[in-house]
Amino acid sequence: MPTISASRQAPHQATLQNNRGLSLMQRGQPANAMQAFDAAISLDPTLTTATNNRRMALAMTGQYDAALAARCRTQSSRNA
Incomplete structure (x- = not known):
């Protein structure tokens, strides 16, 4: 079986x-979901769905300011 490099697996x-984070959110566990989204983002920082899902999880835990700040950081990095 051929070996796949870590960069291609990421x-x-x-x-x-x-997807694990989404499943946790659907089960009402947004705090645990954020850990999965953090893992996804660290593996692939360009995965915007994970970034968006993490913001949603922040909002679900009542961390509205953090969710808004994360959105602003994302928009400013896109405009840079």
Whole structure:
């Protein structure tokens, strides 16, 4: 079986972590979901769905200011 480099596995693993986070959010566990989204973002910083989902989880835990600040950081990095 061929070996796949870690850099090629990372996007796939990031997607799996993002999906895990979505599952946790659906089960009413947004704090745990944020950990999965953080893992996804660290594996693939370009995975915008994980970033967006993390902001949603922040809002679900009542951390509205943090969710808004994260949105502003994302928009400013896109405009840079």
